[in-house]
Amino acid sequence: MEWLQQLINGVSLGSIYALIALGYTMVYGIIKLINFAHGDVFMIGAFVGFYAVTYWNVGFFPALIIAMILCAILGVVIERLAYKRLRNATRIAALITAIGVSLLIEYTMIYFRGSQIETYPDGLVPNTKIDILGAQISSQSLLILGVSISLMVLLQFIVHKTKIGKAMRAVSHDADAARLMGINVDNTISATFAIGSALAGAAGVIFGLYYTRIDPLMGLLPGVKAFVAAVLGGIGSIPGAMTGGMLLGVVETVVSGLGFSLWRDAAAFVILIIILIFRPAGIFGKNTREKV
């Protein structure tokens, strides 16, 4: 039952990617910008969670909620200060700003606290092995999976059943038409950033719990991989980001399981190249013709 264990591990790792990918895909869907700073919001989430559990001695769930709230605020601040002015700028100007914001967050963090590694405390959540069908599955993996899936269900509820979700879908479909219908586009975009960043913050805390080691430059690689997951699922599609993230997690676990753990990080980019050659729209994406 080795494979079942690997599968559960892969899916719980993948759910971290999926949570980050959701923020990418929502922001890309609404303003067509790769938000490079998203990986750093994830890093900030991990650190907020760490400080919450070590200095304020709160439990895992309160730390998760504190991290989500602070990251949501950070996301809105980034959007208001940096990206809002660039709505009508060229793509390159927006991308360069995003990279600038990303590095600014990373190095401000290093400037104030140094670049040393922090370690999440043990025993934050009960970690026992559960025997399911002969496979040893840690309760921590199940908890991670449970938290991520509940967050995704919550996101689906917000996007499909609430007024702000309806506004988000309208703006991503056609911002000008949405504005004509009386939707406040600026607030809707801010709300998208808030929700996406909150999910990244949650992913940061979960990442800390899973890998225990966090550092100020940890956001780069998971951020890029999550973007690959979003492209894999079809950029702009919320179920696509979830599926893409899970799939990427499983592939990475399989690659390490086969003994190529050094090449685990390369797997994501091989997937990106393959998907761009054979199905650039992604699994759930629709092929749309570009109109002038």
Next chain:
Amino acid sequence: MKKSKVFWVYIIVALIGYGIINVLINNGTLDLYYSNLIITIMINIILAVSLHLIIGITGQFSIGHAGFLAVGAYVSAICTMYFNLPFVIALVVGAIVAGFMGLLIGIPTLRLRGDYLAIATLGFSEIIRIFFLNWDYVGGASGMQVTQMTTWTYAFFCTLATIIVILNFTNSRHGRACIAVREDEIAADSMGINTTYYKVVAFVIGAFFAGLAGGLFSHNFYVILPVQFGFLKSFDILIYVVLGGLGSMTGAIFAAILLTVVSLYLQDFPETRMIIYSLVLIIVMLYRPSGLMGTKEITDLFKFKKRSKGGNVND
């Protein structure tokens, strides 16, 4: 004055400059510290100009330029250290391999519109770094010993070759096609320009010269380490192009010289340097999105008489 005459005037000015600095280095007026600084500036100019072709002229956003630098550096170092090839051949081999890597990355990603190139190049440069980190043949994390071979003469003529090739490419019909792609890809496509072809060509040329710079880079410092080719190196190159002006070659060259000197003074405060750089980048993009020079060239300021609007800017 005819364009070709202007070209030769600049070449002669450059050669005189080369001769003066060569004499100064040989008679010891410029000590090792300064001659090293000048070589580093030359390497950075090659990198800035090659990225300028990709970002400034063709409008494709590549943020993994350090990946090509790493390929050129390691391949040429392997050629000289393990196969005992002459330095010139090693430089060319490194550049060709880097250009080939550019082709491999460029063909799948540049077929599409959108920002996939940014992510693909970022991923590529990370993979290259991880690859060299895990490859014991080139020393892994402890790095590879390389004999110092880069001299002012090599650095100068490589830089000159890079500038001439990229300038002539930009002024040719291929360059105009690339500028058309930058301005409006859909319009360029409907005018019959094979957009994918030109994007890939510009990207491969950029990667080729980054590989050339890599060869000079690896033979300048006695040792090369995978950590030298991380994301921050790509970012350093990016800021030369952005600060100089997206589409201005002289702007990129000027920014490369200025920032190389500035970062020499800030090298004891790496965090402060990165904070300043990223703030400069954000502020320039918010208030002057075309970069400091825009698409203007510094050489336009000393225009020769009766020369019609020229240079490599046609907008």
